[in-house]
Amino acid sequence: MDYQESGNSMNFVFLLALGIVFLVLAAQFESYIHPMVIMLTVPLATLGALIGLWLTGQSINIYSQIGIIMLVGLAAKNGILIVEFSNQLRDRGVEFQQAILQASSQRLRPILMTGITTAAGAIPLVIASGAGAETRFVIGVVVLSGILLATFFTLIVIPVAYSLFARNSSSPEAVAKRLEIELAED
Numbered sequence: 111m112d113y114q115e116s117g118n119s120m121n122f123v124f125l126l127a128l129g130i131v132f133l134v135l136a137a138q139f140e141s142y143i144h145p146m147v148i149m150l151t152v153p154l155a156t157l158g159a160l161i162g163l164w165l166t167g168q169s170i171n172i173y174s175q176i177g178i179i180m181l182v183g184l185a186a187k188n189g190i191l192i193v194e195f196s197n198q199l200r201d202r203g204v205e206f207q208q209a210i211l212q213a214s215s216q217r218l219r220p221i222l223m224t225g226i227t228t229a230a231g232a233i234p235l236v237i238a239s240g241a242g243a244e245t246r247f248v249i250g251v252v253v254l255s256g257i258l259l260a261t262f263f264t265l266i267v268i269p270v271a272y273s274l275f276a277r278n279s280s281s282p283e284a285v286a287k288r289l290e291i292e293l294a295e296d
Contacts, residue, residue: 120175127182128152135186143279144197147271148189154267155185155260162255163248173245177252184228184253185260191217192268193276201283207273214269225261229254 128149135145159178163170192213199209235250280288 120172124175124179124182127179131182131186135190139193139197141279143276144193147268147275148186148193150267150271151185151189151260151264152182154263155181155256158259159252159256161259162251165255166247166251168248168251171248173248174252177249178256180249180253181256181260184257185264188221188224188261188264189268191221192264193272196272196276197283200280206277210269210273214265218265221261221264225257228257229261232257 132145132149135148136142139145156178159174159181160170163174168174195213195217196209199212200206204212232250232254235246236254238246238250
């Protein structure tokens with residue numbers, strides 16, 4: 111019974127984490143489309159975590175769920191890099207499709223560097239031995255497999271999703287400029 115209640119509370123915490131990240135991103139981008147594009151990486155990171163658990167024969171437990179919640183922020187960060195830079199380029203007058211291509215190519219190295227360093231930081235958890243190693247192993251597997259898959263798919267999914275969904279949207283800077291013009295007219 112206690113296990114069932116803790117599982118249900120973790121589901122609530124996971125959904126709460128997703129909601130908070132989405133709302134913070136919506137406030138930052140002043141849009142619901144851009145955060146939706148960014149949040150597409152979260153299911154991919156979760157899929158990577160589940161594949162890692164399956165390959166190592168581990169189960170979903172409190173430690174793997176904590177690792178998956180960590181992945182929400184880690185996976186969203188890479189999407190933010192591409193979307194934010196695309197918006198900045200669009201503010202500078204770069205054509206929509208060119209902004210996506212340029213943002214993806216210029217943010218490739220930072221995304222790969224953060225993905226590799228995060229994965230490298232999880233390796234000691236995976237190879238640890240001694241007291242408590244089994245709990246660290248689960249978190250390490252979740253973070254390692256989740257971030258590797260999320261990083262790979264971020265480089266593909268985010269530019270495609272941005273191209274499909276954000277074509278008719280504007281960036282936060284464009285909204286601010288439009289408000290300034292309207293206030294100046296009054």
